[in-house]
Amino acid sequence: MVKVSIKDIAKLSGVSAATVSRTLSKPSLVSKSTRKKVMKAVDETGYKPNRFGASLRTQKSNNVVVVMPDITNQVNAAIIRAIENEATKAGYSVLLGDTQNNIERDSYYGDMVTSGQADGILVFTPRIPFTINKDKPLREQLPPMVNSCEEIDSEYVHKVVIDNQLGAVKAMQHLLELGHTKIAAVKGPSMTPSTKARLDGYKQALIEAGIEVDNRFIITGDYGPESGFQAMEKLLRLKERPTAVFCFSDDMAIGAMNALREYDYDVPGDVSVIGFDDITYASLMSPKLTTIRQPLDQMGTQCMQILLKLMNGNKDVEKYVELPTELIVRQSTGPLVS
Template identity: 35%
Template sequence: MIKKTPTIQEVARFSGVSTATVSRALSNPERVSESTRLRISEAVRVTGYTPNQSARSLRQKTARTILVALPDLRNPFFSTILDSIEREAVLRGYGVLIANRFSGDDSGRRMRDYFLSNRVDGLLLFDGSVDLAQLMMLTGNPAPVPLVVACEEIPTAPFHTVRTDNLYAAEQATRHLIGLGHHGIGHIRGPVGNVLTGEREAGYRKAMADAGLAVRSDWIFKGAFDMDAGHAAGQLFAALADRPTAVFAANDESAIGFLSALNQHGIACPRDVSVVGFDDLGIAAHVLPPLTTMRQPREALGRIAAGALIDVIEGQRRSRLPMHMVLSSELIVRGSTSPPAHRAIAPEAAVQLQ
């Protein structure tokens, strides 16, 4: 039996509004209230309704499709973001294409191919390593491509951006450890050359400097935003004769890999070392111990970034100045952090004891 294609009438019934309101929300979402818009978005998701993109494209001479370019589709960090992007795009009457690992020498050619073939109307870029010169060519006259950069800001580039304040969030994570009484705090970095790596390490260093605490080079571990790199950092940590009592990892995957290595060496968390991650992946609450982490607002980030790009495509954002939206992260405290078992003696107290 052939399954019946969902209709706009079903969306209207599910959301409790008229078909005209559904149509208005899909074509001009700014004309309906936020609560109505969210009800219709949920109805679209549940019913599986898809607007007739082909007919719209023929009428408006557009593809009604956005391209989402990711640095690594395997990273679970992007799952919630992609879900919210697709929900927002469908609500606005757009489809979504995904390009993985968009950087490299042929990135300019690949981007031009997408747009010259009229397959997409705009680019939502999550990869800050794409060559800036290639992007400038793509977004320059005579036919500029609408572009919004999300998550990984490209410094000095004149593009619309939607991101979180990584530096301040890393400060918060480190201050949490300092507030628990930790004086020796290490850091697992992200990949070399990544803008997020630099911002999160800068936040860690700022919190340490503000507290008058030293940053030791042997307590800074190489990373790559994955579990293998975190596990390797854990092996190096276990081999140290003098270990920090706490570690801030640049993302959850590396923190989880680090916890795995600790377990292999019989090092207990948080008794022997407290660990903080970054992102709040779905698995973070279910590892042992549950991971304290900085929760990035991934759903909001994807929704806002997709909406901003579609606004640019449709000419609703006419300002010559680029939009820069910064979202806040939230500290989620779980079982991987606690006061150190043996509090270090403060430097000034040590002087008095001599």
């Protein structure tokens, strides 16, 4: 079999070898028509670029690391898909790190960047995954990095986020407008920034409506469906039960609805349920789940786009991008039945 080289691709596509190399390594820098000619030649010849050799010449790995607390979660899966789509277009491979909320795993994946195995990192946990020297400015120690979902408490970290507190207020206002005053909250892990912000929004909406916050109505889950089921069981055992439940994730809302169904309660006739995220299953439930939509595809895409700029040495990069949430009204919420 004859080995095809970059020069062969250049001759066939009518461009220079340097343009072929640029098209394969950084396609975003090449015009659409040029990319089309080069990729047509690549497809026709079956050319396979030597990425290892290229990384030695450029001192780049063409890899990025994505650090997630749980890659099986549907929210994270949707974000990962968008990241991979954007990374592939730019000639990068994605190394996926599932930390399982283990701080040591954070550091392990962070080391991939500092050791040169990856050129940048996307962090979806609230921790910087590197050893930081407190005697030196933080901004001088950070590699190309973008944070999302669970916010890292630092002004020097580039972020793509939503306003979790405002999203929670939207959910609560919907239930309040339906006449509900006994509204429970099934929250996520207490120490996560998203949980804290959503809990603040829950309390803010009640206080603004002149309703006292009842801590008996606040149950802690772990963002998973089983914890939603168990939380709903606890709420049903109360002498004074809630007429509506705001779950801080769709997974927990689905678990709560399953519990209500098992105990012969009607949704939303007896209890209204609202979630947060708008995962795929939200619209497939029966009844369909009312929820607060996060723009998950947009989050993944923008995270990767900003990281690409940072890895290319672009200094004029958005530091803080806030994306909007949206109330999606379906069938799981309804007016208070007196």
